[in-house]
Amino acid sequence: MKKLKLGVIGTGRIGKVHIATLVQSVPQAEVVAIADADLNSVEKVAKAFGIKTFFANYRDVIDHPEVEAVVICSPTDTHAQYIIEIARAGKHIFCEKPVDLSLKEIQGAIEEVRKAGVKLMVGFNRRFDPDFLKIKQLVESGKVGDPHILKITSRDPAPPPAEYSAVSGGMFMDMTIHDFDMARYITGSEVTEVYTNATVLVDPEIGKAGDVDTAIITLTFANGAIGVIDNSRKAVYGYDQRIEIFGSKGMACADNNYPENHRYFAADGVHSSLPLNFFMERYLESYANEMKIFCEAVINDLPLPVSGDDGLQSVAIALAAKKSYLEHRPVLLSEIF
Amino acid sequence: MKKLKLGVIGTGRIGKVHIATLVQSVPQAEVVAIADADLNSVEKVAKAFGIKTFFANYRDVIDHPEVEAVVICSPTDTHAQYIIEIARAGKHIFCEKPVDLSLKEIQGAIEEVRKAGVKLMVGFNRRFDPDFLKIKQLVESGKVGDPHILKITSRDPAPPPAEYSAVSGGMFMDMTIHDFDMARYITGSEVTEVYTNATVLVDPEIGKAGDVDTAIITLTFANGAIGVIDNSRKAVYGYDQRIEIFGSKGMACADNNYPENHRYFAADGVHSSLPLNFFMERYLESYANEMKIFCEAVINDLPLPVSGDDGLQSVAIALAAKKSYLEHRPVLLSEIF
């Protein structure tokens, strides 16, 4: 089997997820070098996964002669720059979401990728979740008919530290962005308008940091459908990820995912297990699928399923959602671009 | 609407169920007279349901000039005699299960019914439960294909008093008899052999009374299918009534029935309600359906869906099950008749 030789920049939470996935579950991949400014951390990760080459400087990964493609897992504000550097080095790119908080920066990076003729895929892993893939197939097969109403429920088990909000761009940019991408993916249509009703109900510190933790976001799509996303930073029962698409011919929905399917009938009621607790468990399979598809596509020069433009659009919707929240009115996407 | 004028003999537990059903939910019925040896009890029931005529002597119901049909809810050992008397009075009969504990008595009663040309229906109400009706339809439509394996789970929330066993004929005759009828009904085939593995795990008093409280009963059917019934006198989570039929083309199953369908997700798990607690709640609709069908059939001279022979067969299977238990071996139905 032809293997793709990969470098990874960033060995924080998502970096570790990708490295573990690539090493353990993607036979088409070989991780040849990794980098992180925190040399201590990168060394530990390298040892844990049997990767021989590691650096403190990300450039060393890009310049490594064996590296054919680079996976960007560094902080968001470095993404656009790294994309440009990797593209200019003539190597392929997998970049975590969001690409950047600025549309202009993203557009600049995409332009460099285009010029360099390399491939760029953005990390919307949920598109490769078996449940959501099935929903997408039902829409594409015509079984749902014309989409009328899209509903996404997306709730985290616990909020990140309040200070994270400043860095991440806030809830819409770091959490809901997955739902914005999913909304476009499932309906197969662009979002044209956003209205946000958001508030702080979980933790006042989040509010003090200028962010929200609970939201209902209404979407209008170019194809006439309407949609709604509901978010919370804290569901005491764990990670809650559901999709429903209602159309002229039927409705398809995907429920939460559970570690096993037992039921226990006792004198006080019927009981079953909580959903899988967080994204590393729930989306394990999607991370592996995503990387397999990326490697296959690079190896065989095939088109990628998530483009730079997909990264751009989801950030634009997040910006519109934030603007709608701040200005307390529906916001057209055309106001953002 | 033409109404059927009915008399009811016996105002114990099942008698009250039928009277309530007839008065409140069967527009085709008019209860004109009821009887119970316990005059105090029958008077209370009469008042509660607005029935003007009540007697201590069952003969008064049979002889009542307005009564066109009689519902027998008295103790089992009176059934055969009452059937004969009602038939000779030229009136139609609805008789609770079991018809009698002796096949010979039942055959004698059926013969009198035949001679008198009246109608007789036996109270296997579960045939009219919406869930089980759906399973029967799936079998009859051919969607299940040739039946291979039938599974019935039937568990009560709590055992009757141990002394009840002697009167009732024991678990196979008072409880499993419903499952024996259901087995014949769903498969559309006669039982040819029975093997019983039964024991006392719920209450030693039941064992002392010569009865069992937990059983697995294996059945062989004339059409080649095999089946199994599992019974318990005590499920702490309530009434448990399920059916599964597996065949060459598919499998159809009916789960328990619940008072509502909520789910509650808390930090310690997912919770929902217990099944409907006992037969009066679970089979409410089936009792009404059964009596509507009986009244309609008598009024319009139509065939009845549960015959005297159905009553006979289920008692025969119960006798075979008991014999199998006592002799610790598979027993042919042909040994019983």
Add this chain to the structure above:
Amino acid sequence: MKKLKLGVIGTGRIGKVHIATLVQSVPQAEVVAIADADLNSVEKVAKAFGIKTFFANYRDVIDHPEVEAVVICSPTDTHAQYIIEIARAGKHIFCEKPVDLSLKEIQGAIEEVRKAGVKLMVGFNRRFDPDFLKIKQLVESGKVGDPHILKITSRDPAPPPAEYSAVSGGMFMDMTIHDFDMARYITGSEVTEVYTNATVLVDPEIGKAGDVDTAIITLTFANGAIGVIDNSRKAVYGYDQRIEIFGSKGMACADNNYPENHRYFAADGVHSSLPLNFFMERYLESYANEMKIFCEAVINDLPLPVSGDDGLQSVAIALAAKKSYLEHRPVLLSEIF
């Protein structure tokens, strides 16, 4: 049992539902007189349900000496006037929703009811649905904690005739009004702001009549919670009625309701039955519960669970929803009153 003697005005669709329920399932009720301008129709209904007295003129019901309480099932534009007339006649009132399309008219009617010292209950039957009652109980017991997000899905199997929109006040007033009441009921809080994203996707004729058929309505509550209702006039799979309440301690949800619970496993997939088709089946039990509670409360002089003010608030939210749709902006309830 003490019975309440009732008159019913209006024998259209909902009138028939209430009469059937009162006659067949509410032992506390006796329907003594009914009226409908269409004498032919009222006569048929009277015969079908064994009601001896019927009129073409609604006043004859109000003035009927035996009538203690009147159920108003006539067209919406007559409700306020009839309430006033019945109140002045010193009789109790059950009025179908919406009470009126004008807040002023409703307030006037409520004032007359107050002066007359009679009881008034508005027909939000869904509050008495077993599934939704359970959700309410979980909220009230504190198990959900502070409410954060309320979600209601409410879809009809087929739209009413397009011309109905003009008479009914449109989708928000005739269909969503139930959901507005449910939103207030489940959260135990008033709605303070509404934003409507609505469109015409089911039938262009509905749009020509100035109405919508598909909507997502975002709500803000006085207690800080937020909520969303999604509506469609046409779900090809039947009636779709679901509620979910998410709070600081957990989430409670009620799924659709089904005629039975079978599953059929075939070579091409697992199949089960569609939900109960429409409100007459789905909410059968809630109609009976509602009328029992009304009769009990009148007979025993108890407070009623749905007040005139409940009727007023739901109409105000419907007006705000319509205004939000027309002006394409969030609308405060304070703008409506």
Add this chain to the structure above:
Amino acid sequence: MKKLKLGVIGTGRIGKVHIATLVQSVPQAEVVAIADADLNSVEKVAKAFGIKTFFANYRDVIDHPEVEAVVICSPTDTHAQYIIEIARAGKHIFCEKPVDLSLKEIQGAIEEVRKAGVKLMVGFNRRFDPDFLKIKQLVESGKVGDPHILKITSRDPAPPPAEYSAVSGGMFMDMTIHDFDMARYITGSEVTEVYTNATVLVDPEIGKAGDVDTAIITLTFANGAIGVIDNSRKAVYGYDQRIEIFGSKGMACADNNYPENHRYFAADGVHSSLPLNFFMERYLESYANEMKIFCEAVINDLPLPVSGDDGLQSVAIALAAKKSYLEHRPVLLSEIF
């Protein structure tokens, strides 16, 4: 991480499953040599999984100096002999089920293992399935109370070739043996008596080969519980693997396993996906768990969760089941030993 160096004998269906699992999902394992009489086959497998050393002669694996433990995946009639040879070579053993068709042979092999002081684990992988593990935990935690009734449903999607029956020992020995082990595992008690009702309904060729394809097997346990297993060689809807344990304090059950959890609501019903098709998909995780536990236990000299005696007992029950079928009577386990 300390790795266990393993050899594998036999590269047929189950051999490939174990090799793939060890190579891809068990970081504690290193497969250093494999053997199969079919040199062509073993070479292919070696290449596919990057294993450098392969042989036609199984002895070469046993004698390979690096091999610390051997996984036996060869035909059943070689198991006992290979166990003895590996034990005498002082290496640890993982042996596929059934250990042998003869109790005497198994007892002899166990004795040699004991003398050699090596470890032996038998491949009852289903004990490590997440659903069934959960059921086991509920029993062990006391939540089920005293076990009363155990129910196992186990149906294959399609029968093996009829000629396979002769080699495999027939349905009870190659298929039901998993259920016999599960019955002992879940109840924590030995089987004392078996009654088999079995027949040929799937394929007459199976009957001609002296085997059955459909069975209901009733079990009696030493702790007083009773149980039932239902088997079919052909479920058109795919692999069907369910467990239910009913006790004095409650009931725990595990349903089938599905590839994803979508539901599709159309005008003709509600539809969802079939269960995972066969053991390689359904039990994927259990195979990995089983091998991780085996490697960990050998590396750290810990006790193994499935012993040689577990292998012996399940074969004894299979022999009793066959005897019961042939002699048409309940058979005591004490008759077999």
